[in-house]
Amino acid sequence: MAYPLKASENSQEITIVMPVFNDWQSFGLLINALNTLSNQKPYQTHFTILAVNDGSTTPCTISGDTLQHLNSIASIRIIHLTRNFGHQRAIAIGLCYAAEHLAHAPTLVMDSDGEDTPEDVFTLIQALGVHTGKIIFAERAKRSENLAFRFFYALYKRLFRLLTGAPISFGNFSIMPKELLRRVSSVSEVWIHVAAGIMKARLPLTAVPTERGSRLAGESKMNFVSLVLHGLSGIAVHSEVAAARLLVVSFVFIIFSLLGIVAVLAIRLATDVAIPGWATSSIGTLIAIFIEALLMSILLVFLVLNNRSQQPFVPRLHYNDYISDIEHIK
DSSP states (O other): OOOOOOGGGSEEEEEEEEEESSOHHHHHHHHHHHHHHHHHSSSEEEEEEEEEEOSOSSOOOOOHHHHHTOTTEEEEEEEEESSOOOHHHHHHHHHHHHHHHOTTSOEEEOOSSSSSOHHHHHHHHHHHHHSTTSEEEEEEEEOOSOHHHHHHHHHHHHHHHHHHSOOOOEEEEEEEOHHHHHHHHTOGGGGTOHHHHHHHTTOOEEEEEEEOOOOSSSOOSOOHHHHHHHHHHHHHHTHHHHHHHHHHHHHHHHHHHHHHHHHHHHHHHHSOOOOTTHHHHHHHHHHHHHHHHHHHHHHHHHHHHHHHHSOOOOHHHHGGGGEEEEEEOO
């Protein structure tokens, strides 16, 4: 979908937050592509790149010749973290840094491997001028992953909606206006899962259709276990809602088991139906269901109460504790 540009948007600054873990070759190719595409557009955009080095084991290698030709890249800063924290926390730290030091410009979040395409960067920038005052996410209208990934992703989306009551069809790729950046950096849950945290905070948002690109270089660092953990993190953000829904299910099982026990006893004592051992085995099974559902209910109640009693972690107040150094390379 194409969005018209306003005249006031002919020259603007955009901060881009990119988590990087050993993907420096893709990172270099991506900023080159951004620079080339920006020069072809009918409006001028200057990018400040915040590359959050999430504990990479390989050094950052961007040639001096490359840097000299990046006229649309105003500056590149590498935020070195003290260790590997995972891409969600790396993004959260980058957003907090942007909120403190670059609050004058909208901030865009994207991966550094090229799967979030440079073309869609400009789609999001243009959409920002139409959907004013909202965080805009890139919704995948078409995906490029294999069949197994698409199957498990569809399963995850249905499980997420079942447990939380909210649909989710987007990831990290997004752009947020400058007036919402500080609010996002103060949301506790973005430390766990950025998109789900923004949803839980009920910040104004919308989504625009995009297509997922292909990696520019190397292989993905995400394996199946990492993807599962990422999905569980999104559900964990809404843990209280999920716990409440599971609590209702456990109460249904408790009522079902009690009614079942009463029905079995009534049939056994008030009728002539007599199958040897059926009453004992049925009541034993129903008691086991009752005990398991009761224990689950107690566990869920304590989980919700414990979450309510915890002091929230505010990323904006603590993010500096996780930064070892900030390197300006342009």
